[in-house]
Amino acid sequence: xxxxxxxxxxxxxxxxxxxxxxxxxxxxxxxxxxxxxxxxxxxxxxxxxxxxxxxxxxxxxxxxxxxxxxxxxxxxxxxxxxxxxxxxxxxxxxxxxxxxxxxxxxxxxxxxxxxxxxxxxxxxxxxxxxxxxxxxxxxxxxxxxxxxxxxxxxxxxxxxxxxxxxxxxxxxxxxxxxxxxxxxxxxxxxxxxxxxxxxxxxxxxxxxxxxxxxxxxxxxxxxxxxxxxxxxxxxxxxxxxxxxxxxxxxxxxxxxxxxxxxxxxxxxxxxxxxxxxxxxxxxxxxxxxxxxxxxxxxxxxxxxxxxxxxxxxxxxxxxxxxxxxxxxxxxxxxx
Numbered sequence: 001x002x003x004x005x006x007x008x009x010x011x012x013x014x015x016x017x018x019x020x021x022x023x024x025x026x027x028x029x030x031x032x033x034x035x036x037x038x039x040x041x042x043x044x045x046x047x048x049x050x051x052x053x054x055x056x057x058x059x060x061x062x063x064x065x066x067x068x069x070x071x072x073x074x075x076x077x078x079x080x081x082x083x084x085x086x087x088x089x090x091x092x093x094x095x096x097x098x099x100x101x102x103x104x105x106x107x108x109x110x111x112x113x114x115x116x117x118x119x120x121x122x123x124x125x126x127x128x129x130x131x132x133x134x135x136x137x138x139x140x141x142x143x144x145x146x147x148x149x150x151x152x153x154x155x156x157x158x159x160x161x162x163x164x165x166x167x168x169x170x171x172x173x174x175x176x177x178x179x180x181x182x183x184x185x186x187x188x189x190x191x192x193x194x195x196x197x198x199x200x201x202x203x204x205x206x207x208x209x210x211x212x213x214x215x216x217x218x219x220x221x222x223x224x225x226x227x228x229x230x231x232x233x234x235x236x237x238x239x240x241x242x243x244x245x246x247x248x249x250x251x252x253x254x255x256x257x258x259x260x261x262x263x264x265x266x267x268x269x270x271x272x273x274x275x276x277x278x279x280x281x282x283x284x285x286x287x288x289x290x291x292x293x294x295x296x297x298x299x300x301x302x303x304x305x306x307x308x309x310x311x312x313x314x315x316x317x318x319x320x321x322x323x324x325x326x327x328x329x330x331x332x333x334x335x
Contacts, residue, residue, distance in 0.1 A: 108199030127284025
C-alpha cells in the first residue's frame, strides 16, 4: 500500500513538472525569449581577449570625457598607492647608475617628478622625461590630483636633495584620461624655469605593430634594493632592458588576475618576476633604438604594474598615438 502511494505521488509530481515546463516554453515564445542555451556564450580567457564586443567596450571607454578632477579636493587628497603594493619605488633587476657620466643620451633626459597637495603632502613620486628645457612628459595618474608639482634633474641618487637643477611645473592632462582605468595615461609638464644643462629626448615615430614584438626596450627609474617603503634619501637610479610583449599574450596573463590593460598600451615582460617597474617608476620613459638610429627615442611612458615582484607584465602608454596632441599643445615638433 505504501509503495503504491509513493508511485502515485511521483506520477503527480512528474505531471506537474511537465505542465510548468510547457507553460514556461509557451510564455517564452509569446515574449520572444529564446532558450538559455541559445543566448549564453561561455568565454575562455583567449576568447574574451579576441571578442569584438570586448574591443568595442574598450574603445568606448577610451572616448569618454575625463572626470579626473570631478569632486576631488587636492587639499585632502591622500598619497596614491597603486594596486595595493608597497611604496618601494624600485626597478627590479636593473643596473645601477654610479656616476653622472653614465647618463649618456637619452638617459640624461630622465627627470624625477614629485606631486603634492596644497598641504604639502606628497601624493606621488614618479619618473618623467624632458622633451626640451621647458617641456616634459610623465604619466597622467602621477600628477592628476596634484596642487604642486616639482621636477628634479641631474641626480643619480636621492633625487629630491642631490639634484643639480629643479623647477616647479604645471600639468596638462590628456583630455580623455580616466583615472580609474588609467586610460590615456599621459600628461605634459610645462616647466616654469628652463632645465638648462640636462639632456632631451625625441619622440619615436615608430608605429606600434607586431614587428616590435619581443624587441628589447630600455627604461629607467629610482629605487631601493629592498621592499622598504619608498624613500628618496636612499633612492638610486637604475636602468634596465625589458622585452616588449605581444599584447594578446600580455592580456591573457593579466586577465588571470582580473586586470586588463587599456588600448594604446604596450607590455613589458617581467621575466617571471625577476625584473620590472614598481612604485616611483611609472611616468618614466621607455626608449627604443631603431636599427637606423644611434640613440634611443621615447616610444612609451611607464603606466601600470601588478605588484612587484610579479610574474605578470607591466604596461606603458605608446607615444605614437599622442604625437598630434603633444604638438597641438606645445606648438613644437619633438620628433
